[in-house]
Amino acid sequence: MVDQKKQLTESARLIRWRMAHERFRFADEFRIVPRWLKGLAIALFVVGQVVAQLVHFFEPRQAPLAMAMGVAAATALGADLFLLFFGYVNRDAERRGMNSTLWTLLVIFVPYLIGVIIYFLVREPLLYICPGCRANVSARFNFCPNCKLNLRPSCPQCKQEVRSDDKYCPYCAEELATKTSPQPEQVKGQAMIQPAE
Numbered sequence: 001m002v003d004q005k006k007q008l009t010e011s012a013r014l015i016r017w018r019m020a021h022e023r024f025r026f027a028d029e030f031r032i033v034p035r036w037l038k039g040l041a042i043a044l045f046v047v048g049q050v051v052a053q054l055v056h057f058f059e060p061r062q063a064p065l066a067m068a069m070g071v072a073a074a075t076a077l078g079a080d081l082f083l084l085f086f087g088y089v090n091r092d093a094e095r096r097g098m099n100s101t102l103w104t105l106l107v108i109f110v111p112y113l114i115g116v117i118i119y120f121l122v123r124e125p126l127l128y129i130c131p132g133c134r135a136n137v138s139a140r141f142n143f144c145p146n147c148k149l150n151l152r153p154s155c156p157q158c159k160q161e162v163r164s165d166d167k168y169c170p171y172c173a174e175e176l177a178t179k180t181s182p183q184p185e186q187v188k189g190q191a192m193i194q195p196a197e
Helices: 002-021 026-030 035-058 065-095 100-109 114-122
Strands: none
Touching (some): 065 100, 065 114, 100 114
């Protein structure tokens, strides 16, 4: 029971941390999709349009050209969205230090988008650079495993997590040490919200 409560508290802390430090823009996230996959999506759309025109040319009474091209476009766009999304999940899992092949297969083969929901609920926060030794560290870490730098300062009185620039604990008003640990830097390809001054 205590372990389960501790896991829920850790999950909530990670979600709060992620919301406070990670900022996502569609353009930045779309850049991580492999270029060859974007090219394949465009080629699939073009092939769909060519097939629609060929079908109309050989079977003109079957369906009007506009309808055939519309159906081909909708089909190709649907397939393109799935391909691009699978490519995104693969690269996103890789940059978060997760098993990218496993998560891509889970998202592809678990039906009704349940795999997608599971992925977005349990994915790891983005990796950050330790300000002490420049090693990549997870947002889950309290201390850097390479140099033992305190990445999550806490109040010595109540043991609650505090920001590195706080002068007093917001929970018990204990005066905090003036020495603060430096802020973690962002890893390339990640947008990060800067702390308020």
